[in-house]
Amino acid sequence: MDFSIAPELQQLLDRYRAFVRERILPLEPVIAAKPFVDGHAELEALRDEARAAGLFGPQIPKSLGGLGLGFREHALVSEVLGHSPLGHYTFNCQAPDAGNMEILHLFGTEEQKQRWLVPLAAGALRSCFAMTEPDRAGSNPTWLETRAERDGDHYVIHGRKWFTTSADGAAFAVVMAVTNPSAPPYARASQIIVPTDTPGYRQVRRIPVVGGEGSGWASHSELAFEGARVPVSHRLGEEGAGFLIAQERLGPGRIHHCMRWIGICERALELMCQRAASREIAPGRMLGTRQTIQNFIAESRAEIDAARLMVQHAAWKIDVEGTYAAREQISTVKFFAAGVLGRVLDRSIQTHGALGLTEDTPLSGFWRHERAARIYDGADEVHKSVVARRILRGYGLDVGQQAGTTHG
Amino acid sequence: MDFSIAPELQQLLDRYRAFVRERILPLEPVIAAKPFVDGHAELEALRDEARAAGLFGPQIPKSLGGLGLGFREHALVSEVLGHSPLGHYTFNCQAPDAGNMEILHLFGTEEQKQRWLVPLAAGALRSCFAMTEPDRAGSNPTWLETRAERDGDHYVIHGRKWFTTSADGAAFAVVMAVTNPSAPPYARASQIIVPTDTPGYRQVRRIPVVGGEGSGWASHSELAFEGARVPVSHRLGEEGAGFLIAQERLGPGRIHHCMRWIGICERALELMCQRAASREIAPGRMLGTRQTIQNFIAESRAEIDAARLMVQHAAWKIDVEGTYAAREQISTVKFFAAGVLGRVLDRSIQTHGALGLTEDTPLSGFWRHERAARIYDGADEVHKSVVARRILRGYGLDVGQQAGTTHG
Amino acid sequence: MDFSIAPELQQLLDRYRAFVRERILPLEPVIAAKPFVDGHAELEALRDEARAAGLFGPQIPKSLGGLGLGFREHALVSEVLGHSPLGHYTFNCQAPDAGNMEILHLFGTEEQKQRWLVPLAAGALRSCFAMTEPDRAGSNPTWLETRAERDGDHYVIHGRKWFTTSADGAAFAVVMAVTNPSAPPYARASQIIVPTDTPGYRQVRRIPVVGGEGSGWASHSELAFEGARVPVSHRLGEEGAGFLIAQERLGPGRIHHCMRWIGICERALELMCQRAASREIAPGRMLGTRQTIQNFIAESRAEIDAARLMVQHAAWKIDVEGTYAAREQISTVKFFAAGVLGRVLDRSIQTHGALGLTEDTPLSGFWRHERAARIYDGADEVHKSVVARRILRGYGLDVGQQAGTTHG
């Protein structure tokens, strides 16, 4: 076992860290004060700086203009970027685009890559991934209503999706739809690329979530597919391979989320400590002298360290043994880190008192948006059942497939 | 000990309950979809209905047109109204106006009552209470920067306040300001009524809190007092009696908050159960069959029952022995109930999944706004220290005054 | 609602409290230092004092020589007695004898009462209640292996029981055995009185539990029934009424446990405060100045108050509406209070440091023996499911009977 970080990687991390501190954090109050789409110009300027600094696309293959970092390396970068809500976007490694790049890279045809992956990797357009449906439990992904029916060389898609992150302004959606309704559950769906200007594709609304409907990349939409017609060549991978591809996407995607959350946690702890060290509770007496605040700090430090090591271990296992072999670690860290995130943000807010609830710090925004961390990409309850069922099979008890997960 | 509720009171509670269910809940989606001030007309219409039904002003003395309920009775009404974010406002028992009515009633001169209390009780104007300051820990209420200096028959006020709830659109503010800087800490401040059209009074901004700055009654403002000049006759009670009056206001006020929170909890539990009983996780299999959801429901039921009994007990003690005698119970239930509120809302959101984060249910709004419950009117940490220090004095240990509380 | 206690009851409580403080607590170190049976003489002397003081048998009907207190009154006495592990035994209201007295009183024939109830009430003998079986989940009480087969005027009993509290030295056992195997689940078993000198009755062992096997009243035994033969007249109530009677016994019994636990909690909090007020952590600086200890005290105060009010409310409901109507409250407080008990004991031990783990205080003993509180008389998990299922039925979802409870 060796926990050291190679010097070159450490240097790269330091450069990312410096960029975040010096270029991104100062812009936070400016951009946070207005809707996402109104901050577009500033963000594009930041992206240009990132390109100029040779830091754009850390996870993107070199052939596509990125840095081509491996999974473990990118996990460390991702933590650094997580310090700011603008971090990942600036470097074009934000969800859901990063996941779409990954599956296009792994499963796309050459034509699909040219048309969709190249401009995505360049940051020239945005995309979304439409899986969750309003009337079907997200915990049960095989149970989809959206249908893509074959009509000659085309699919005709009917159905409804929601919580489609970043659909607002996206150039295309990767849509999970049932193509083979009579196949076994995990072989029923396919992933199909639907350009958002396709007739029959409709953005119903941006869903107001924890207080606002957001806009552009920073929003979640409800979508209607009302006979949207796309060529069969828009299908990603084999027919019926939707879940297989989703699994390839979601497993590592969870690790990316976790690393981003750890970045958020570090930021929240930093703010907590700054507040504790500077807020007077009586003349000359700082808040940090209170033992409860000290408990908050120490418990946060411990939990963040724990979560980070678990993510790094899972990332290492993915790199060495593959996503499937690491699925227990992925599920475990997903719910563990989401819990840590919630607790650390809560403690930091409590340390700030009323200030913690204002938009004068990034805490409120983190806290509101990341409540979803315990729900998206598999709710805590689902991941716990999945992990326990896997373990219990090793003891001879088969509880059956957990309804609602992409991996058993 | 007798936990029964008198039949007449039960009837009254049933009438409030019916009003909330039939008249208020259906309006929630309509009013929640727009800023508070834009829903003003609908709310005024609701208030007229409440007046017509003889339910307006449950806690307001009969002489002022209310129902004149005692403390314990009103606590029960308050729970019923807490089911909706619009409940208390509809019946004119919302904070901060209800607290201002109470101190005007108890400490106001006849002239003050005529000018401020009568229209407040009638719902003809709104008010606010300006105590918290941005640069002074709220946990240490005696440590105020705002000064009211005597200049003949007037006070001239300088200072800054924030988190002044409902200042936006208020007709007057009750301001806590130091009038006697060299007196003992708890005798330094006075409460002074400042009409909001007084020169030198300025609403700096509505503070963006957990995602939005709100408007009107549903907002929190930062205020500047820049030489605001008001007659000495605007002072409430004796000079230096500010904390004494605040104590009379805050103690029962905490109980009112607690009962409102319990109403919110009941609503959240009801939504949790409805969701559990109706959401399919697999064909024909409801979410409520999952044991984790059952745990959520049972734990919520237990905690809500516990909190309600504690509030009722504290209310009974206030009625029988007075606020001062009940201060341990008030502090205890304040932090206990705030914790229950947070946990029950969290479980209900988790039960709803992504839906719980949208504005399609009132859960997200409750959750965002009531995060503050563990902070306002004394943070958890402060109340715990207060309670423990009081208890430890009974064992011969005097830890000294907890910085930052209005009662020791 | 009225939380006051009648003056006569308050006086009686004060007398019990004085007896516990003055007579019982000083004997704790003496009796705790040796096995239960070796302290028998001291305990009998204490009982004589209790008789002389007119305090013996608070819950026992006056006709049988007790004080005849109602349920609510006895609940308050029970809390007082809970301060010491010797409290209930001293006054002859200890489990399992108190429960056996209750069902003998309610369901016994005159002959049974003369033979078993009268000496029990006098404290002349001890008894036990044999329900739990080693190979059958206690969570599923209808699923019993022990059989009582009719053979003329006798039952012949075969089976195995364990965790039969106080069987060691008992004069008789009330045994739950299947008499009607083909009846519906809740009508299969009967309760049968088996004198412990019956051939075929065998005490297999005292089970070593959390560190020791104990002795006499303070022990839990494994029992074998190997053809034990008793007259049919030893049956309590109707054939097949075993669960009905068990329900009458267990519902109020849970409330008794809860009140006893609250007494333990108060003792633990008292010890915590004494330690905090007297232990120096640096010269002249007491442990109670540490905020974490203050948090322990305040949180314990809040939780104990919550649990007490819930028990009192449940006791009131049992008195007014009956056990069946109060079953939700009984289940709710059972798991809630058991949790509070565990947490308060844990905090008190932590406050004492290493001393808390020694037998120099009663904390270690309470902590070891009462870990079982979250298991016996229905594990937390079972009660939570029971409560949630009942609530969900009100929302139209029938999850079915929870396996393993005596009331649905």
Added chain:
Amino acid sequence: MDFSIAPELQQLLDRYRAFVRERILPLEPVIAAKPFVDGHAELEALRDEARAAGLFGPQIPKSLGGLGLGFREHALVSEVLGHSPLGHYTFNCQAPDAGNMEILHLFGTEEQKQRWLVPLAAGALRSCFAMTEPDRAGSNPTWLETRAERDGDHYVIHGRKWFTTSADGAAFAVVMAVTNPSAPPYARASQIIVPTDTPGYRQVRRIPVVGGEGSGWASHSELAFEGARVPVSHRLGEEGAGFLIAQERLGPGRIHHCMRWIGICERALELMCQRAASREIAPGRMLGTRQTIQNFIAESRAEIDAARLMVQHAAWKIDVEGTYAAREQISTVKFFAAGVLGRVLDRSIQTHGALGLTEDTPLSGFWRHERAARIYDGADEVHKSVVARRILRGYGLDVGQQAGTTHG
């Protein structure tokens, strides 16, 4: 970062694992059924087997007959041995002897090594470490009452110690005593070897702890030093170096405890899973089908993984950068892992129901003895304060030295 384990080390771990499974676990019920000293013969036979297998003394230098494993390697072995309460003793790496070997190795004179270290390493005698005092808070180690006064070439020791683990039957004690009362706090004490046959050394009692006083190695004693006189050459290291040496001993010692706890956790989780997979709650329906049990398993899995990675990381840091550099990680994992241990044992007991409280499984013993884990070697509260104060110094706030820790 690389989480892989070298093949040779993996082989060695497998051999230890096999020995534990095949040789030690079967003896547990035999040895657990009697006092430690009565199982001495069986344990010595086990040690002979360990010697024969070349596994005796994994952490002991090769020059002393051990395997000479490095810190990280031994940490992994320690986890394996933790599965059984007999594990460490069997291989002569049990506390407190292992710690004493370490400081003798690092700080002992050649004469001291020959006389004390060689037989300790051979398993020929036992020792103890006397630091904690009954009247001085363990949280404040510099505040000792025990004095060693110089009298020519001898020290004369007066004072009282307690919780001296394994003093019963030990050949010598390493005693922490004040030699330089007027030196700065951390330079006041020295460590002095006191053979237990020294006149003036007295074992007052074995302290009854969580239910029993134990015996031999498995006990904690109270000791009196009443003029015990030993040559100055019995001092370990420099005069006044007591804390320095204690720090060298306690830092790595905490890591050893943590690894042992993780072994206990794995055993508890294994038992939990076995129970879940085999206990019927209804005919044909296993306990492991219940979601609450699944939550227990998944949460335990996550927390154990987190704790293990933290310990391994701290061990790596100690190896690479030294104990002092790793002190934040040591404190952090100490309280984190102790918490995990408590929760995992609690869940395993709850899963077992009443059986979990008996001595029929090792759970009850683990649970009773390891409650102390949150107290010994620095209570949770102390470590949290230490960590937070260190972190806050990085933000410019100096809260001062935490009373009661050996490292600041």
